[in-house]
Amino acid sequence: MNTLEGLVTQIQGLSSTASDVSSLQNFLKKADDSLHAESTRLLAFLDQLDPSKHSLGYLYFLEACTAGPVTKEQASSFVLIISRFISSCVAEQIRLAPDKFTSVCKRFKDQVLLLEEPLRGVAPLLTAIRKLQSSTEHLTTLHPAFLLLCLLAKCYKTGLSILEEDILEVDQPRELFLYCYYGGMICIGQKRFQKALELLHNVVTAPMSTDNAIAVEAYKKYILVSLIHHGQFSTSLPKYASTVAQRNLKNLCQPYVELANSYSDGKIADLETFVQANKEKFENDSNLGLVKQVVSSMYKHNIQRLTQTYLTLSLQDIANIVQLTSLKEAEMHVLQMIQDGEIYAMINQKDGMVRFLEDHEQYKTCEMIDCIDSSIQRLMTLSKKLTVMDELMSCDPLYLAKAGRERHRYDFEDLDNVPQRFNI
Amino acid sequence: MTSSSSSGLTFKLHPLVIVNISDHYTRVKSQMNPPPTSTSTSGTVNNNNSNGVELHQQFPRVYGCVIGVQRGRTVEIFNSFELLYDPSSHSLDRSFLEKKQELYKKVFPHFYILGWYSTGSDAEESDMHIHKALMDINESPLYVLLNPAINHAQKDLPVTIYESDGIPQLIFVRSSYTIETVEAERISVDHVAHLKPSDGGSAATQLAAHLTGIHSAIKMLNSRIRVLHHYLVGMQKGDIPCENSLLRQVSSLLRRLPAIESEKFQDDFLMEYNDTVLITYLAMFTNCSSTMNELVDKFNTAYDRHSRRGGRTAFI
Numbered sequence: 001m002n003t004l005e006g007l008v009t010q011i012q013g014l015s016s017t018a019s020d021v022s023s024l025q026n027f028l029k030k031a032d033d034s035l036h037a038e039s040t041r042l043l044a045f046l047d048q049l050d051p052s053k054h055s056l057g058y059l060y061f062l063e064a065c066t067a068g069p070v071t072k073e074q075a076s077s078f079v080l081i082i083s084r085f086i087s088s089c090v091a092e093q094i095r096l097a098p099d100k101f102t103s104v105c106k107r108f109k110d111q112v113l114l115l116e117e118p119l120r121g122v123a124p125l126l127t128a129i130r131k132l133q134s135s136t137e138h139l140t141t142l143h144p145a146f147l148l149l150c151l152l153a154k155c156y157k158t159g160l161s162i163l164e165e166d167i168l169e170v171d172q173p174r175e176l177f178l179y180c181y182y183g184g185m186i187c188i189g190q191k192r193f194q195k196a197l198e199l200l201h202n203v204v205t206a207p208m209s210t211d212n213a214i215a216v217e218a219y220k221k222y223i224l225v226s227l228i229h230h231g232q233f234s235t236s237l238p239k240y241a242s243t244v245a246q247r248n249l250k251n252l253c254q255p256y257v258e259l260a261n262s263y264s265d266g267k268i269a270d271l272e273t274f275v276q277a278n279k280e281k282f283e284n285d286s287n288l289g290l291v292k293q294v295v296s297s298m299y300k301h302n303i304q305r306l307t308q309t310y311l312t313l314s315l316q317d318i319a320n321i322v323q324l325t326s327l328k329e330a331e332m333h334v335l336q337m338i339q340d341g342e343i344y345a346m347i348n349q350k351d352g353m354v355r356f357l358e359d360h361e362q363y364k365t366c367e368m369i370d371c372i373d374s375s376i377q378r379l380m381t382l383s384k385k386l387t388v389m390d391e392l393m394s395c396d397p398l399y400l401a402k403a404g405r406e407r408h409r410y411d412f413e414d415l416d417n418v419p420q421r422f423n424i
Numbered sequence: 425m426t427s428s429s430s431s432g433l434t435f436k437l438h439p440l441v442i443v444n445i446s447d448h449y450t451r452v453k454s455q456m457n458p459p460p461t462s463t464s465t466s467g468t469v470n471n472n473n474s475n476g477v478e479l480h481q482q483f484p485r486v487y488g489c490v491i492g493v494q495r496g497r498t499v500e501i502f503n504s505f506e507l508l509y510d511p512s513s514h515s516l517d518r519s520f521l522e523k524k525q526e527l528y529k530k531v532f533p534h535f536y537i538l539g540w541y542s543t544g545s546d547a548e549e550s551d552m553h554i555h556k557a558l559m560d561i562n563e564s565p566l567y568v569l570l571n572p573a574i575n576h577a578q579k580d581l582p583v584t585i586y587e588s589d590g591i592p593q594l595i596f597v598r599s600s601y602t603i604e605t606v607e608a609e610r611i612s613v614d615h616v617a618h619l620k621p622s623d624g625g626s627a628a629t630q631l632a633a634h635l636t637g638i639h640s641a642i643k644m645l646n647s648r649i650r651v652l653h654h655y656l657v658g659m660q661k662g663d664i665p666c667e668n669s670l671l672r673q674v675s676s677l678l679r680r681l682p683a684i685e686s687e688k689f690q691d692d693f694l695m696e697y698n699d700t701v702l703i704t705y706l707a708m709f710t711n712c713s714s715t716m717n718e719l720v721d722k723f724n725t726a727y728d729r730h731s732r733r734g735g736r737t738a739f740i
Binding site: 364366369373379380390394396398403 | 691694695697698701702704705708709711712715716718719722723725726727
């Protein structure tokens, strides 16, 4: 009892300046075990602390409170407390104890899921990410949790706002898998297939030492999105993918690979029979919606192929070639594609002819200049960052050791000067 | 010594003369042996004598004749040629001058010797001697003076024209002049003025020099127009009294820019602009890719599990 009250007064006293806070942190670290021991009674003391001023102390107390198993009734009260804490805490103080903060937020996510109200967790976790990040290019452990909540709550746009930022710094490489996987799923939900492909590609080609369930699921979605967006899929992974991935991923996703094969044949009827046959497998992976999109994308790609052969074509011919059932359907498809900007064509309704046109973008408008200008600016910042990384790499002891070792003994210039090993 | 009264003559100076004089001066200066020492020696406080001598070495004086046409009250100076100065007699080489005059008369029968030129910062007493010597060829010769000291703050040309005035004591009187030119002359002078150094022959440096020139010209145009704008705003607010003649001049000037304003021009201009921007983009891409390539190479060397056999071959 005494120790707890003493702690509370300490926290209240030592939370004003930065030096006070660091001494408070040492104090709290030592008292951590006692806090965990008395976790049941901590809730009462929380009212005496103000989260906006005593963030660090509040955090420690909160972490100890939520350490044990939590029931559904407790969960709702905790959710309220934690979301209030997240919105009012001070960023500098919580950055002193990032792992405690992330564990509190993760438990928050679990409680929100327990209550089956993922929407309540989206905004607080977004604030939490912003407060924990040292810069917008920093990937924290909270990112995947946030994206999961976005997915479950179906608010994809908020998730997209986080995904737009480029990631250049990573806390824990393992977080990247989940982050990219969930990110890919959000992009698929928003129909941004190109970005989804990039994110899923990252998961599939990331360095792995053993088989990774996330990578397997990502590979399945990767095949499907690649079929929808590009109309083709190459089964060989790029060289920089890990050997584990190159050997095993294909075998673990057999039905999908076969789907890709039958897609490339171009016959819709075969594709549909295949899908029907393997329906339960796709359903188990909850990919059936995507698979249906794959089937409908086949029509689109077939029509696009037609633009390369014909200048004008009648709607009836289109329907026959693409194996659509009626004229009306062909017209609907072509109209939809024109609206989405996937082809350039004109439909003459009098005689039912479709004329395929060239892309009339002349690239000489001011908007195009702005577009290119912004790309150049982005490239310049990227180039600067790359130069910095290059310099960092040149000073890396591992690199210097290997580079030094490779020098052949008989170079005239460096016979005496260069040591064979850099002893660091 | 100089006052601003004029004898009623208007002077017109061709840029060829200015280029000639500066070329003469530059040649003489660069042929001086040894080359003049750095400004540190001339910056120290010496007695007048040695200072004058060093200045003389730093800024050698060159002399020559200017020729042209005088029609009524207008004196137009077209060309110039060099003369040797005899320091012992403080006069210009007379026989050489007459020979040159004959030769020029054959090619340009209308040109007369109008006066002489020299370099320096101000007209001096000793120059009067030369001036008087020329007075038998032309009863009122001109003295064109070019100041070779480069002054970045000064915006006007460092050229002054003096004429002699006053009887019996002749003094130099500064006169105003205008620059007059024909199209052919403008093109050739421009070409000469923008000669690039021969060793900077790579396309990149030439392009950079050309673009810098255009950039500074546009910057100057921009700043001058801004001045006009400021002035007009002041006039609108009422701080400055309204002057209709100035307003007319401003309006006629502004009607001359932009030079072309039509849709076809916009189209072509935007297309070329886009092409240039795209090429810059491509260059940035190449730059970035090469940095990335180096980084990846280093990364592979450092962290690649498979050890690399071989390495560099012996340098023999």
